[in-house]
Structure formats: structure tokens, C-alpha cells
Amino acid sequence: MFTNKCKRCGGKVISANTNIEIETNGVLKTITNVPGEKCSKCGHIIVDNITMEKVKQYAADYPANTIDYAMCEAEEMVVIQTLLL
Numbered sequence: 001m002f003t004n005k006c007k008r009c010g011g012k013v014i015s016a017n018t019n020i021e022i023e024t025n026g027v028l029k030t031i032t033n034v035p036g037e038k039c040s041k042c043g044h045i046i047v048d049n050i051t052m053e054k055v056k057q058y059a060a061d062y063p064a065n066t067i068d069y070a071m072c073e074a075e076e077m078v079v080i081q082t083l084l085l
């Protein structure tokens, strides 16, 4: 899990949604609303590996250049719920 101190400067880390730019097949995409943590002192952004894997997956799955992480996750939930019915 997350530590509450920034690895870079030791500042306080707070929960924050962030935007991540990722290159997929030579196209730069922006993923918005990615859940993560951010240092309140230096602005260093921390996103865990599981979230990062999802970001990569969404970037590959959706054709848009700007992708809303929260929206993708909501759609994924709907798919899972449908499969369980």
C-alpha cells in the first residue's frame, strides 16, 4: 500500500486524481481521472502498479486520444455485472 511520505522530498502525500500521458502504438494518449496520490509539497505523483496496468489496458482498448479512467472503470463494472447475471 501507499506510504504517507513522498519518496522524493518526504512531504505529505494526499489522495488525488491525476492525468497520465501514455504512448500506445506510437500515439500519445491522455488518461484523465486516474486515482492516485500526490505529494502536497513537490507535486510528485504516485500511482500503484495495478492502476497503471489498467491505464495501459484502457489506452490500448479505447480509440480516443483522451480517455476518462473513471468512465472506463464504470463500463468495466457494467460488463462484469452483466456476466454475473
Ligand SMILES: [Zn+2]
Residues within 6 Å of the ligand: 006, 007, 008, 009, 010, 011, 039, 040, 041, 042, 043, 044
Ligand atoms: Zn514530494
